Amino acid sequence: MSWSEFYLVVSGLITLVILLIVFPWLRKANHAKSDSLNNIQVVKQRLIELEREAREGLISEHDKRQASDELKLALVDETHFEHERKGKATLPVIIGAIVALGAGVVVYMQVNHLSEVDRADEAIRALPALSEKLSSGDMQDFTGDDVANLALAIRTRLRQTPDDDKGWMYLGRLQMSLGQDAQALQAIQRALSINPQNRQNRITYAQALMVSGDEAQLREAQRQLQLLLRANPENDNLALMMAVASAQLGDAKKTRQYFDQVRDKLPADSEMAMRLSSRLEELEQRASTVPTGSTQEQAVQTGFSLTITPADAIIEKIPDQGYLIVFAQDALSENRMPAAVIKIPLQSFPVTVTLSGDNAMMPGYSLTQLQRARLTARISVDEDVTPAPGELQGQITEEVINGEMISRELIIDKELM
Structure with a gap:
């Protein structure tokens, strides 16, 4: 809904509230006016009758004047009472209308979270610039508000286009950068389910699985990397990721296979290379102490x-x-x-x-x-x-x-x- 449509709807609702408040009062005022006119007609008719009765000798002239004066006084008293009652009712009606409208506006704003709507609009307007910073990896300049606005903008956009795999992937990467591993994994899985052929989505999925350190997720990461390497066996980045995942799982054979593929391409002082070398040495030393014919030496089935x-x-x-x-x-x-x-x-x-x-x-x-x-x-x-x-x-x-x-x-x- 655009803001013009929103204002139109609000204006209509306010008009409806005013009508609901004022209409019964106007209707009552019309009834009072009609009753007053009817009373005047009745008094006039009675005065005519008094004149006729006096001419016919049914009442004396004194009685006629006395009855006429009483009718006129009664009419004046009734008219004064109606004006006084009307004057007293107008102010409460106006105050009630103002209070009702104010309460309606406050309740509407609270229920519809207008401040959050404004914030979501601002976040969406800032989305292109924030997305560019995220894509370039320039996260050091991100403030807390930038992160919150970017997450809000992406979620708002995803509610409109839930099949946007890039949006889910952006959300997953953002959550990974914030340490929200479980939420990040769910978002990345959603992106992969929407576009399973996207190679970069699958790589990011494997990275998210490796972050947790959970054995089941590490095995799934190893499986995803195996599929990627089957299509591109010379990719050194994938081979390094496979070596790391295999080292975490304690799989000496695959650690050796993929670490050997990238060992000479890593810098001599690479911390990653030193960690993998140390872990591989530990795994192979442990395997050498296992007696021949033990379970660990048996081939794993497919x-x-x-x-x-x-x-x-x-x-x-x-x-x-x-x-x-x-x-x-x-x-x-x-x-x-x-x-x-x-x-x-x-x-x-x-x-x-x-x-x-x-x-x-x-x-x-x-x-x-x-x-x-x-x-x-x-x-x-x-x-x-x-x-x-x-x-x-x-x-x-x-x-x-x-x-x-x-x-x-x-x-x-x-x-x-």
Whole structure:
């Protein structure tokens, strides 16, 4: 709503309030005037009747004059009373109208937060200049008001255009600079969901994941970086980020692989290089002390660890007996042959299952042959993988990364028709 429209609406509301207050008073005043005129007519009529009665000898001349004087005095008293009552009522009505209008304006301003609206408008006007400073990385000149105004302006703009991935990314970067990691991650995830093909969005997402130090988020950062490096393996910035994420996770093999790619390109006195060298030495020394044949020396399988949960809407449709069938198919081809499948009797949810090369249906065709997998969980009354009406199903699509087990949640949320 523009300010001209706002003022027009407010003017209309004020006019309506004035009419509601004044109309009953005007109506009452009109009634009083009408009653006064009626009384005058009645008095005149009575005076005529007194004249006639005196002529006909029904009353004496003295009685006629006395009755006439009484009627005139009564009319004067009534007229004086009406004027006095009108004079006393006008002032309270005016005061009441002023108070009502003042209260209405105050309440309207409080309810509609007009000061916040003004501030939002000012922030939006300042958005181009603030965005330029943010894009250039020139944050040292930012004041507290600049940061607050920029955040407000971006949020206001995003309410108007919620599918603007650049706006969500700006908001995420700003929140990262303020140390609001959780909020920043949510904003960046929103930007990535709107435009998943934007490479810079994915890089920023990986950076936000690495800030927390949480193992699950570090593994997701490692996965995102693996996808980026698959498309651009010579990118030294991505390789350095992968080395850092792997070092935090304690993955000596990948730390060595990607640190070796960038080691000679870092300055000799680089603090990052010294930290990575120290961490890598620690990890390799720890690995050398692990006995041969231990769990840590075994190769990590490729696949998915899926936590399967039914949506609230389909819980009542789950049969008492049946099977949970979980399988993976190639999402990039028309081949419907499952690369891995698990069938287990129904049990209490949530259920966690692992799909890996051990669950391949055919030799030579497993998850390691896929780049992107369509993961399906289906509740069936029999063990047949073929879909049938009435069965319950959920699906997600994920990238396959060789040598990694990726944890995901899969929700069964629809009934097959």
